[in-house]
Amino acid sequence: MTGMLDLADVHSPLATLLEQQLERIAIVFERQLASDLSAVNALCLHVEQYRGKMLRPALVLLSGLAGADDSTEESTLTEKHRIIAAVVEMIHMATLVHDDVLDEADIRRRGATVNRMWDNETAVMLGDYLISNAFHLCSTAFDPSINLALGQVTNTLCEGELIQLHHREDCGLDEATYLEIVRRKTASLIAECCRLGAMISGADPHVSKALHRFGESLGIAFQIQDDLLDLIGEERIVGKSLGRDLEKGKITLPIIFYLQNATQAERGLGLKLIAQTDADALHTRLLDSGAVEQAGRVALDLVDQAKDELSVLQSGPARDLLMSMADAVITRNR
Amino acid sequence: MTGMLDLADVHSPLATLLEQQLERIAIVFERQLASDLSAVNALCLHVEQYRGKMLRPALVLLSGLAGADDSTEESTLTEKHRIIAAVVEMIHMATLVHDDVLDEADIRRRGATVNRMWDNETAVMLGDYLISNAFHLCSTAFDPSINLALGQVTNTLCEGELIQLHHREDCGLDEATYLEIVRRKTASLIAECCRLGAMISGADPHVSKALHRFGESLGIAFQIQDDLLDLIGEERIVGKSLGRDLEKGKITLPIIFYLQNATQAERGLGLKLIAQTDADALHTRLLDSGAVEQAGRVALDLVDQAKDELSVLQSGPARDLLMSMADAVITRNR
Numbered sequence: 001m002t003g004m005l006d007l008a009d010v011h012s013p014l015a016t017l018l019e020q021q022l023e024r025i026a027i028v029f030e031r032q033l034a035s036d037l038s039a040v041n042a043l044c045l046h047v048e049q050y051r052g053k054m055l056r057p058a059l060v061l062l063s064g065l066a067g068a069d070d071s072t073e074e075s076t077l078t079e080k081h082r083i084i085a086a087v088v089e090m091i092h093m094a095t096l097v098h099d100d101v102l103d104e105a106d107i108r109r110r111g112a113t114v115n116r117m118w119d120n121e122t123a124v125m126l127g128d129y130l131i132s133n134a135f136h137l138c139s140t141a142f143d144p145s146i147n148l149a150l151g152q153v154t155n156t157l158c159e160g161e162l163i164q165l166h167h168r169e170d171c172g173l174d175e176a177t178y179l180e181i182v183r184r185k186t187a188s189l190i191a192e193c194c195r196l197g198a199m200i201s202g203a204d205p206h207v208s209k210a211l212h213r214f215g216e217s218l219g220i221a222f223q224i225q226d227d228l229l230d231l232i233g234e235e236r237i238v239g240k241s242l243g244r245d246l247e248k249g250k251i252t253l254p255i256i257f258y259l260q261n262a263t264q265a266e267r268g269l270g271l272k273l274i275a276q277t278d279a280d281a282l283h284t285r286l287l288d289s290g291a292v293e294q295a296g297r298v299a300l301d302l303v304d305q306a307k308d309e310l311s312v313l314q315s316g317p318a319r320d321l322l323m324s325m326a327d328a329v330i331t332r333n334r
Numbered sequence: 335m336t337g338m339l340d341l342a343d344v345h346s347p348l349a350t351l352l353e354q355q356l357e358r359i360a361i362v363f364e365r366q367l368a369s370d371l372s373a374v375n376a377l378c379l380h381v382e383q384y385r386g387k388m389l390r391p392a393l394v395l396l397s398g399l400a401g402a403d404d405s406t407e408e409s410t411l412t413e414k415h416r417i418i419a420a421v422v423e424m425i426h427m428a429t430l431v432h433d434d435v436l437d438e439a440d441i442r443r444r445g446a447t448v449n450r451m452w453d454n455e456t457a458v459m460l461g462d463y464l465i466s467n468a469f470h471l472c473s474t475a476f477d478p479s480i481n482l483a484l485g486q487v488t489n490t491l492c493e494g495e496l497i498q499l500h501h502r503e504d505c506g507l508d509e510a511t512y513l514e515i516v517r518r519k520t521a522s523l524i525a526e527c528c529r530l531g532a533m534i535s536g537a538d539p540h541v542s543k544a545l546h547r548f549g550e551s552l553g554i555a556f557q558i559q560d561d562l563l564d565l566i567g568e569e570r571i572v573g574k575s576l577g578r579d580l581e582k583g584k585i586t587l588p589i590i591f592y593l594q595n596a597t598q599a600e601r602g603l604g605l606k607l608i609a610q611t612d613a614d615a616l617h618t619r620l621l622d623s624g625a626v627e628q629a630g631r632v633a634l635d636l637v638d639q640a641k642d643e644l645s646v647l648q649s650g651p652a653r654d655l656l657m658s659m660a661d662a663v664i665t666r667n668r
Contacts, residue, residue, distance in 0.1 A: 039500040040493055098458055122499050124432055124458055128465065129492035135469045136485025144476045151470025158463035159374055165456050166373040 014317040018061055021077055021085075025057050028086040032137045033130075043118070043126050047093055049111050055222075056092050056190060057085035058325070060197040063211050066310075066318035067198025080141050080200050087138045088193050091154060094130035095161075097123055146196065153192045160184025169249035171271055175256055179220060186226075187219025210312040214322070217306035222329050224299040227252035232283065232292060243279045253298065255282075258291035296330070303330055348651040351408055352395055355416065359391050362420040366471045367464075377452070377460050381427055383445050389556075390426050390524060391419035392659070394531040397545050400644075400652035401532025414475050414534050421472045422527050425488060428464035429495075431457055480530065487526045494519025503583035505605055509590055513554060520560075521553025544646040548656070551640035556663050558633040561586035566617065566626060577613045587632065589616075592625035630664070637664055 029051070033044040060081055068076040100113040101123045115123040131154075138147055164181045167173050194215035198208040230245045231254060245252055255274065259267055266285075273282040286292050306326050313319040363385070367378040394415055402410040434447040435457045449457040465488075472481055498515045501507050528549035532542040564579045565588060579586055589608065593601055600619075607616040620626050640660050647653040 035493055037493055037497055040496050043496065094462075098462060101455070101458055119499075120454075121435070122496070124435055124461075125492055125495045125499060127458075127462070128428075128432060129489065129496060131462065131465055132485060132488035132492050136482065136489055139478055139481035139485050142478045142482075144473055144478055144481070147473035147478070147481050148470065148476075151466060151473050154466035155463065155470055158459055158466050159369055159371055161459045162374050162377065162456070162463060163371055165453075165459060 012317055012321075014065075014321060017074055017077075018058060018321075021061050021082065022054055022057060025054075025082050025085045025089070026051070028082050028137070029089060032086065032090070032133050040129070043122065043129075046111075047097060047126065047130070050093055050096055051089060054089065055325075056088040056193045059190065059193040059215060059322075060085040060088060062318055062322050062325070063194040063197030063208075063215075064201045066313045066316075066322060067203030067207050067211065068201040076201055078200065080143070081197060083137060083141045084146065084196050084200065085193075087134050087150065088189060088196075090130050090134035090137065091150070091157075091189060094127045094134065095157065097127040097130060101127070149192060149196065153188050156184045156188040157186075160186070160188070164250065167251065169251075171251060171255075171259060171274060173251045173256060175253070175260075178251070178253055178256055182220050182223040183216065186223040187216045190219035190222065191215035207312050210309045214306045214309040214326075217302045217309070218326055218329060221299040221302035221306065221326075224253055224295055224302070225329055225332065228254065228292065228295060228299075231279075231286065246274065246277050246279055246282070253295040254286045254291040257294045258286050258289050261289060261291065261294075299330055303327065346651055346655075348399075348655060351411075352392060352655075355395050355411055355419075356388055356391060359388075359416050359419045359423070360385070362416050362471070363423060366420065366424070366467050374463070377456065377463075380445075381431060381460065381464070384427055384430055385423065388423065389659075390422040390527045393524065393527040393549060393656075394419040394422060396652055396656050396659070397528040397531030397542075397549075398535045400647045400650075400656060401537030401541050401545065402535040410535055412534065414477070415531060417471060417475045418480065418530050418534065419527075421468050421484065422523060422530075424464050424468035424471065425484070425491075425523060428461045428468065429491065431461040431464060435461070483526060483530065487522050490518045490522040494522070498584065501585065503585075505585060505589075505593060505608060507585045507590060509587070509594075512585070512587055512590055516554050516557040517550065520557040521550045524553030524556065525549035541646050544643045548640045548643040548660075551636045551643070552660055552663060555633040555636035555640065555660075558587055558629055558636070559663055559666065562588065562626065562629060562633075565613075565620065580608065580611050580613055580616070587629040588620045588625040591628045592620050592623050595623060595625065595628075633664055637661065 030044075030048065033041075033048075035041055035044070061077060064077055064081045070076065097113075101115050101120050113123070135147070135151075138150055160181050160183070163177075164185060167177065167181070191212045192215070194211035195208045198211045203211075227245060227250075230243065231252065244250075251274075255270075259270055262270055266289075270282070270285060273285070303326050307323055310319055310322055310326075313322075364378075364382065367375075367382075369375055369378070395411060398411055398415045404410065431447075435449050435454050447457070469481070469485075472484055494515050494517070497511075498519060501511065501515070525546045526549070528545035529542045532545045537545075561579060561584075564577065565586065578584075585608075589604075593604055596604055600623075604616070604619060607619070637660050641657055644653055644656055644660075647656075
């Protein structure tokens with residue numbers, strides 16, 4: 001399946017093409033991580049089950065198709081697209097493994113996390129192995145401009161994570177800072193997936209720039225929805241440990257809105273519930289106060305902005321699928 | 335100061351040249367890590383004090399000089415040498431930051447570790463920031479073959495760390511596996527410093543290959559000595575938390591030799607002391623049994639092998655300094 005869309009439900013030649021390409025990307029991915037050491041292979045086999053949504057590779061491919069002259073032609077997608085698609089998924093997977101250490105999470109994609117199955121040390125080192133392999137695989141494309149661009153993006157991504165840690169338990173965090181954190185830690189990579197996909201297809205710079213903006217808005221919306229699911233989702237459906245944001249002092253958009261709109265008395269109570277990490281009581285107040293809805297609206301507006309950017313593309317199935325993926329960011333429940 | 339040598343004590347034009355180049359490398363390093371976020375800069379400022387020995391950059395420079403036709407000419411050392419020298423130091427620093435998480439260490443280069451001053455999460459993410467910046471900086475050299483080579487080396491380095499974790503508390507670890515772990519986690523990067531330095535200077539392939547072997551033997555000897563210092567060094571002199579290897583179940587060469595040579599009764603006692611992490615009692619037995627001396631001899635032999643490789647170089651101050659650095663691996667006490 002690609003991204004938030006279950007391609008099995010999208011009966012089109014493009015969906016079939018994407019499925020086939022994603023299978024080839026999975027092979028590039030696995031081949032890259034293969035080691036002569038069985039202990040290392042056992043770890044990689046375990047994290048490969050995290051590779052669920054394949055959102056980022058799908059965006060590389062779809063942007064690759066959408067940015068080309070003929071967006072339905074299979075030959076538009078080159079080995080370079082597949083290498084970069086595998087690279088961005090590997091970078092993403094590295095952040096998942098390290099995030100699980102940071103979050104002390106036990107469940108990821110319905111399976112045990114590495115830190116749970118092995119230990120934190122192994123999770124740190126396995127994340128490093130994934131980062132290293134991502135850069136090594138990227139170098140096999142022999143295009144220094146891509147190395148440079150992805151290096152810049154991972155710098156930005158780490159900065160996002162570092163400011164997030166810096167603002168832990170900071171109930172004074174404002175919307176602008178929250179959005180900047182999210183832009184860096186999540187949206188920067190998603191935006192680059194879209195830009196690089198189109199660029200590799202030889203798209204006009206104004207098209208790859210528009211796709212970059214598309215990815216950036218989409219990425220921020222995606223993270224807002226992720227944060228909402230952590231607060232109000234069901235672990236069984238979402239498939240990972242929930243309620244961790246609050247436990248780890250991560251202040252997300254619904255909480256920011258709730259505290260911002262609250263009376264002084266309500267705010268005092270809210271701060272107390274946050275300090276006590278009383279998720280259930282806070283949950284009710286976030287819903288009743290309209291803060292969850294307000295955060296959802298921000299995500300929705302961002303999805304609309306993202307979709308507007310797609311007007312530079314010629315109409316066709318690739319653009320249609322990007323539109324559907326943008327909508328699915330909001331409607332998904334995992 | 336470079337490597338294990340205090341260049342202030344080496345009165346030569348080459349020592350002065352190296353000092354100057356290392357200062358320029360420090361600037362490349364700091365400029366690369368500069369962020370628009372003050373919280374990120376505070377962290378980087380803290381880790382920059384780890385940048386003590388600069389062994390790896392010094393090896394890039396010296397190999398760069400030794401591999402050139404005129405090994406005393408300042409102009410031999412290019413911006414590419416300095417970029418790669420800063421990159422390898424950044425990779426090394428990232429491993430130090432993540433090793434401190436792995437080791438739960440409190441002291442590094444006489445200062446508090448990141449995990450002690452901030453927390454483990456910040457240390458994980460800061461290490462990632464350093465890795466990412468290393469690859470980004472490497473890409474600014476616009477030489478895909480270097481990206482590829484260093485990506486391969488960091489893959490190998492992570493594999494070394496992962497097998498080491500896999501063999502934690504494995505008192506059946508043998509000498510060959512120990513040496514393979516050390517070759518991957520420590521020697522692979524040091525060897526590549528030497529090879530790349532010479533390669534960038536346009537050295538003949540047989541020279542860069544000999545320098546790679548020099549670095550590999552030197553790197554293994556370096557790690558053996560590091561492990562010996564962890565067992566028998568003084569924290570005040572070594573400048574980092576000691577005795578951590580035993581606490582973290584890391585079986586090193588003196589312990590391997592001790593268990594290998596011991597009578598059955600002695601072996602039983604040794605295993606008990608290891609399980610109890612009774613460092614003082616074990617310390618005495620490792621010294622008395624000759625296991626420490628035996629491990630030291632392995633390191634010494636490796637240094638001799640390393641020095642033999644230097645015979646491909648023309649005689650001159652660069653070769654002399656590489657010789658002295660090789661000797662200093664053994665004589666150093668920190």
